[in-house]
Amino acid sequence: MPLARRLTLADAVAIGLGSMIGAGVFSVWGPATAAAGSGLLIALAVAAIVAFCNAMASAQLAAAHPVAGGTYTYARIEIGPWWGFIAGWCFVIGKLASCAAMAMTFAAYAAPAGWEPLVAAGAVAALTTVNCLGVTRTALATRILVVISLLGLAVVVAVGFSSAPDASPTPLPDPTAYGVLQGAGLLFFAFAGYARIATMGEEVVNPAHTIPRAVVLALTGALVVYVLVALVVMTTLGGDVVTSSAPLAEVVEGAGLPALAPVVRVAAAAASLGALLALLTGVGRTTLAMARESDLPRFLRAVHPRWQVPHRAEIAAGLIVVAVVLVADLRGAIGFSSFGVLLYYLIANAAAFRQPASARRHPRALAVVGVLGCLLLVNTLPVVASLIGTGVVLVGVAYRMLRLRLSRRRSDSPEG
Template sequence: MSSPGGSTLDRRLGVFDTVTIGLGSMIGAGIFVALAPAAAAAGSGLLIGLAVAAVVAVCNAMSSARLAARYPQSGGTYVYGRERLGPFWGHAAGWSFIVGKTASCAAMALTVGFYAWPEYANAVAVASVVALTAVGYAGVQRSAALTRIIVALVLAVLAMVVVVLLGFGGADTSRLALGDDVTVYGVLQAAGLLFFAFAGYARIATLGEEVRDPARTIPRAVALALVIALMVYAVVAVAVVSELGVAGLASATAPLSDAVRAAGFPGLTPVVNVGAAIAALGALLALLLGVSRTTLAMARDRYLPAGLAAVHPKHGTPHHAEVAVGLVVAVVAAFVDLRGAIGFSSFGVLLYYAIANASAWTLGARLIPAIGLVGCLVLAFTLPLTSVLAGAAVVLVGMIAYTIGGTR
């Protein structure tokens, strides 16, 4: 148990809860948010983009799992980069993660608002952040329990959508065929946007200090969460494209709801909307947990205010970090643009994983880290130009601040 006023977290999570936290982040983000902008970028090459994103995600997951088993501490690639490459790269990874995932949190909060009450999306987004910050503050076990419920409900809704579209709708598999609109740049940009949806397994690594038997639990949890998410993504993407076509998907503001309506079942639209809101809540909860744990790790090393390293004597949670992260996300969610946030987030997180792969390179068995490193950098810099410029500027600010502040 953590000592009163200390900064050590309790190991409470087993394989099932750890997998669930990863799934809660991945499924909510990808199915209900990332498919439409990815379709706009890739055209009929959407499924190729999904496959490219999956390959990069698998490489990143394998590299992260190896590192997390060796360094079972909160902080993820911030810790790995620091230990394997040096303090500068650890700081760069941590800063990229916090910046990118703060944008992800805001995007998920806005997704809740958009589906639950679109006229007041920003207000609902802020309220969601406040509520889930309180859940995380009360203890990670309660957060994991809530995520279990959310994931089960979302998977049930997605199964219903697939059955309706493929079994009773107007799905046409010819809509999956490649057209002359496919370009390498478009496919890579779509893969970068879809990577936003696959990055949930990072939550598993950032919770490393709260996982029982991390050397075994973390690699198993990462593999299971990623395989399940990949299967869900592929099946749902095929069903939606078969119903709407790529052009219809690209222009959709609520792709799954639009697909169910197009299939002739408008009465199911509210069910899908509720499922989307619940999915986004699950993703937001898992993301808030991950960002607060990385904040904790950086505060321990005095790269962020030392007060953020405090651990609650009763709940065993980094309560100062959780409150600080919640406040920042709530403010961002009041103003952020949803699709812009996806690209911005992807840029930061892809840089984060590039450093993870570079760290794993130092462990030997270098083929997978090499593919992951090159893949992350290529996808990061083929994102929409505004996302690249904004993301690069913010990451550069963090690096300059580190350089001016000196090593700790």
């Protein structure tokens, strides 16, 4: 059963913003500044360039292939089934880790000490239920959470630019080329939400027109927000941001307005929930597409007859994320996710490069820059995260090889 086309341009932009303006904007500045130092804005520009190339590749592919599945579907068509499988597998495992990271971040802001894992698991269960009740409810909930997040960020930016600090901020660390690239890799993690728009191609009204516009609008909006927040953090906290776990709350506290800190914490919690909601939605759609092709168990391809969502895929994703948040930590989840996300976009750019001239909306050079950018950033990730990610990708490859071998045996048997 096909999915219903119900999402408008505003819905698609909201889902993209909800994915990008998530927990990263409230927590990424410490580790990114520790890596990039005073080159933080350069790192942000590098991340934005790579994200822009990836966004254009995703939009071009989505316009030509407006069905669920994102790069999993695009790569199957443009490059071949194996590349499609690797892209889809990297997306699913990377975004399941992203879901866990968002849930953990929400709990860190909203839960009493010691209750974080249970609160994170409860948030995942609640938002999985929202997704199972229909995509229009997902879009509405994401809009509400995006508005709350932007209000909180507006408070931080207004306070940061209008207040005069009592003393000069601590100098930022000196930048290095490797540090700037590592900072860009961390910041790219927060930009990656535009893929959620492309993976919902089967549910967007007039996708050939809506998806490219939604991707550009969502990415531009997120970039503006990130530049403003980066400037505030650099000018008010300086080098102290490196050791801060809640830098935006410290901005308002340092301005002599501690009463506004709870507002920022509420916004951070809302941003985490918005990103988690959109991430769960994207994972469910890619899982649906992979199950339709038997690259994941076909049990997961079911679409609910009333709500018209892939409910089994959504529930399976929710259960896995609940398990992860109960046993893993935030740093490990983010590192693992970044590995999968960058490989996913590398294949997306390669698929866009292979498209014929009749389907191409952007120069091939953008896809080349996207491939090189993904390769560059993935090599700045921690070694442990890369090794674990490589191992999980190989497990997926082994699973598909085994399935294909068993399928051939059945077809060759006398009963087959």
